[in-house]
Amino acid sequence: MSTFKPTAESIPPSNNNELKLKLPHNLPVNYHPLNPLDFLLRAALIYGTKLAIAHPDVSTPVFYTYSVWAQRVQNLAYALIKAGLKPGDRLAVIAPNVPMMADSLQGALAARVILTAINIRLTPGEVAYILDHSGAKLILIDYEYLHLIKGTRIPVVVSNDTGRSEDPYEQFLSDGRRFSAEKGWPGLEMEADENAPAMLCYTSGTTGRYHLMLTLNSSSLPGTYLAAIANAFEGQMNRESTYLWILPMFHAAGWTFPWANTFAFTTQITMRSVNYPLIWKHLLESRVTHYCGAPTVQIGIVNDPAAKHPPQQIKAYIAGAAPTAHLIGSLEQIGITPIHVYGLTFTYGPFTRSYPQESWSSLSLEERSKLIARQGHSFATAGDTRVVYRAEESPKGPVELVDVPKDGKTMGEIVTRGNIVMKEYFNDPDATKKAFRGGYFGSGDLAVMYPDGSAAVLDRSKDIIISGGENASSLSIEQELASHPHVLEVSVIAREHKKWGERPMAFVILHPQHASKWTGRHEEFAKDLISHARKTLPGFACPEWVQIVPELPKTSTGKILKTELRKVVAKL
Structure with a gap:
């Protein structure tokens, strides 16, 4: 960290400590639009020298204090305005968990534009659909994902993820700083309407091309603001906390944790990909106290060879799919x-x-x-x-x-x-x-x-298995099968049965420590697993078939794609 120096335009002016947006005219005295951007400005005011963003696991690591990060977010807001974006326009961002993504989730609010964070694991065709449907006016993109927008006519700003002055994204921010003419935060007007849209999210994987609008406010009180506070409270996050970004920020705006972190004054560590040895390096050496992850990611964490009891308390938020008790x-x-x-x-x-x-x-x-x-x-x-x-x-x-x-x-x-x-x-x-x-x-x-x-x-509702007139919950079956000591991960779906209409079929990934025991003996394992299931499950809920697989099809956020498993079953 000591060798890294932010770009000159990232350093806030020494004579300007005005960390407030311009208030709209004629606001009642008893009303302040609740905007989660306020959390960042408050953090920069109170803990300006505290480390806010650490991005250490790249060839050119970067580290930003709250004061510097707030200046960079301000620069981004002015750069977006200079690029011609107006309140309500859509800004597309295609990037993994890197500082540019963190900037965008704050800077879009400052410029009063609607952020569309796009899943980096989509196909070019799916990305093209989102860009067209959303009406994006500008794309911020990480260099590794340029292939997703080949041929686009939308203006593009590329980040090489270096934090250095020659990086195109850094030049974009520097242009924003110069365009601001040092008006600072008071030169940016706060959004007066809490019902104004803030995020346009496109769901991934299992439900197709749904799209929805998340707002600063979903009725009379601000949704993003409240959700962020709730997340920070439920995990007891505070200024001593360090949050590790494993959950993609592009997924439902990172479950609003970008703003939960600024509300709680935490330090955030960003990683470009889910790398289990690297995750454990941070859990053991970087004083990480909080992270989020889907069950499949948590399975990878607890079963990694580097896993051991961390020296500090760590709280893991689990969501995205139902976790097993095991x-x-x-x-x-x-x-x-x-x-x-x-x-x-x-x-x-x-x-x-x-x-x-x-x-x-x-x-x-x-x-x-x-x-x-x-x-x-x-x-x-x-x-x-x-x-x-x-x-x-x-x-x-x-x-x-x-x-x-x-x-x-x-x-x-x-x-x-x-x-x-x-x-x-x-x-x-x-x-x-x-x-x-x-x-x-x-x-x-x-x-x-x-x-x-x-x-x-x-x-x-679409995953319930109806067997002989009885409803069998695939999640309940998975809960019991996962308790078998040799099962690493399991997914259960319905398969057609001549007598009972449907019966459960289990797709199982074996635990690496036990996989060799069942080499060439998959049928014996199936019998052993079914015998295990009969101890706790009724007959209609016990799997009729068991197939050992090397991996399960998943979305980028770790949800198992049962639609793909159904395609496999349809061919059996």
């Missing part, structure tokens, strides 16, 4: 505290959490892990979470939502409403109306409600 227990055993949260891109990321109870302390690790694996209760800043039936009065009439009994058995759909629910599907009023039928947002996740008011997801 995985939760594995994290605890290695000294990582799991924070199981549940949410969707449509809800700014997490909106529920499995809240630990005092009574759990007397339970075994296995019993406690099963309780933590539930999706739990709503965040303090989230709205109501219900598990319901939809009783339609008529195909086009009003929809009545009927709560399922709190018996832990009766299945319904998780629905929610409130300030951390998306505003709308972009340019698709019919899809928006359908999603909000009954006055709540329907998640598509099937769940039960327990007597204590906590919810537990059993499956996606």
Whole structure:
């Protein structure tokens, strides 16, 4: 860090400590538009010399204090305005977890443009669709992903991820600084309308080309602002915290953790890719206290050869798919505290959490892990979470939502409403109306409600296995199969059965430590796993078929693509 010097234009003026946006005219005294950009400006004011961004694992490492980072974000805002972007225009960003991506999530708010962060693992055709559909006016792109926009006519700014003055992205920021004429933050006007859009997110993988608008405010109170505060609070993040970026920032705006971190004054470490040895280097040597990851990423972390009990407390937020109790227990055993949260891109990321109870302390690790694996209760800043039936009065009439009994058995759909629910599907009023039928947002996740008011997801509606008239939850089956000591990861889907209609089929990745035992003996392993399942599962839920695979198809955020597994089964 001592050898790195930010570009001259990244250094804030010594005589200007005005870290406030210009207030719009005629604002009532008792009203301040709640904008998560305020968190960065507040951090730069209070802890200006504290390390904000560390990007060490590249050929030219960079390190930015809060004061310097705030100046760079300001430069970006002015550069966007100089490039002709106006409030409401869309800015596309295609990059991994690098400083440019972190800048963009703040700078777009400062320039009052709508950020479209694009998944780096999409095909050029999918990227072209998003650029066209969003109407992007400018693209900020990391050098490694230029192949995704070949032939585009949209203006492009390339980052070589160096932080050096000759880097095109750095030159773009420097142009912004000169364009500002040192007006500073007061030269940028705060967005007065909290309903103004902030993010345009395109969901990945399993649901196709859906698109939705996340806003600073989804009704009368700001969604991004509240979601960020909730995430920081749920993990007890503070100025002593160090957050490791494993979750892609392009995925649902990093579950709003870009702003949770600035709210809590943390230090953020960015990495270009998910590299398990490198992750463990940081967990053991960089004082990391928090990170987020989908279950499949957490599996990779706890089973990496470098894994061992870290010297400091680490809290891991788990979401993106339902974790197994076995995985939760594995994290605890290695000294990582799991924070199981549940949410969707449509809800700014997490909106529920499995809240630990005092009574759990007397339970075994296995019993406690099963309780933590539930999706739990709503965040303090989230709205109501219900598990319901939809009783339609008529195909086009009003929809009545009927709560399922709190018996832990009766299945319904998780629905929610409130300030951390998306505003709308972009340019698709019919899809928006359908999603909000009954006055709540329907998640598509099937769940039960327990007597204590906590919810537990059993499956996606499309993943339920109907066998002999019985509903079998693929997630519940996966929970039990994952407890087999030789199973590293498992996914279960329905396969056609002549007698029962459907039966479960399990695709299994063997644990590396035990894979050699079953070489050439896959049929014997299948029998052993089915025997293991029969100890806890009813007959209709036990897998009829087991296939050992080297890997499972996944989205860039770690969700298993059951659509791809269904294609495999269709050919059997």
